[in-house]
Amino acid sequence: MSDSPAALAALLAEAEHAVVLTGAGISTESGIPDFRSAGGLWETYDPMKVASMGTFMDDPALFWRFHRPRIDMLGAVDPNPAHQAVAELERRGIVKTVITQNIDRLHSRAGSQEVVEVHGSLDRGYCLRCEHTVSMDELCARADAAEDGVPRCDCGFQMKSGVVLFGEQLPMEAIEAAYDAAERADVMLVIGSSLQVTPVSQLPGVVLARGGRLAILTESETDYDHRCTVRIHHKAGPTMQAVLAALKAA
Ligand SMILES: [Zn+2]
Incomplete structure (x- = not known):
């Protein structure tokens, strides 16, 4: 070897x-940062909770409070x-x-x-209910315009990014x-x-x-x-x- x-x-x-x-x-x-390492985001948030399908469905505002800044963080690195x-x-x-x-x-x-x-990946946003798809820019714009920070589809359902969640x-x-x-x-x-x-x-x-x-x-x-x-x-x-x-x- x-x-x-x-x-x-x-x-x-x-x-x-x-x-x-x-x-x-x-x-x-x-x-x-590797999310499992010391000082990673997951020390502040429990990943199984906040980045999970359960939280996305039950408490989308909590989900998006975690997810939205992470999108900006990942967009700022090279x-x-x-x-x-x-x-x-x-x-x-x-x-x-x-x-x-x-x-x-x-x-x-x-x-x-x-x-x-x-x-x-962070390639797009989409709706789990009607499968409507939007660009990441559009997804973020909808999140930023919403009072609770949750991007919503035209059908009213909360949208998610293409990142696979725990439980998905x-x-x-x-x-x-x-x-x-x-x-x-x-x-x-x-x-x-x-x-x-x-x-x-x-x-x-x-x-x-x-x-x-x-x-x-x-x-x-x-x-x-x-x-x-x-x-x-x-x-x-x-x-x-x-x-x-x-x-x-x-
Ligand atoms: Zn929809």
């Missing part, structure tokens, strides 16, 4: 169908060198798909085209796309995910079972560490930039 950016570059250079899988760790370097490197690998034809647990849209903003968002089903289309990408991958590069949440925790196993190889770049441990071809314990941004540099040099 190797642990150098050069080894990761070599693995990617050999790949015919590389897939990148990312979690919260890739976005902490953009200044987005993609970091790790997101940019992943986008560059796609432009070079090495990476075919990015699967992400993140809802921050930083991969798309960095230029990645094929992004599968398994936990939904994951988007089936995205889950299927993630498994499809994993089944076709000859290399999977995991960045910033500790691989503890399904379905993402299953995907490296899908790749390995079909003879693909696994690389993991995280600061924390994962259950797949002993099955990697390349395992790097370091920050995502500097490592991925070193990988790009090694690919250019090769």
Whole structure:
């Protein structure tokens, strides 16, 4: 097992169908706190309560008091060198798909085209009752204009963003796309995910079972560490930039 950016570059250079899988760790370097970490938003709010489908249905004002500032916070951060490197690998034809647990849209903003968002994203607002869809700008405008901060549909029902809530089903289309990408991958590069949440925790196993190889770049441990071809314990941004540099040099 190797642990150098050069080894990761070599693995990617050999790949015919590389897939990148990312979690919260890739976005902490953009200044987005991992919600499970100390000082995160979830120390003030209980996530199971405030970011849950139950609260959205029963107390939409409480839900939106939490959700509305978070939308502004996520809009104010920028993609970091790790997101940019992943986008560059796609432009070079090495990476075919990015699967992400993140809802921050930083991969798309960095230029990645094929992004599968398994936990939904801040891409739009919609109504659970009549399925009316609006842009994020429109969703926020409706929230800001409402006395109780709750954006409402023309039908009167409270609207939500595309972010998947606790107690809400994951988007089936995205889950299927993630498994499809994993089944076709000859290399999977995991960045910033500790691989503890399904379905993402299953995907490296899908790749390995079909003879693909696994690389993991995280600061924390994962259950797949002993099955990697390349395992790097370091920050995502500097490592991925070193990988790009090694690919250019090769
Ligand atoms: Zn509606």
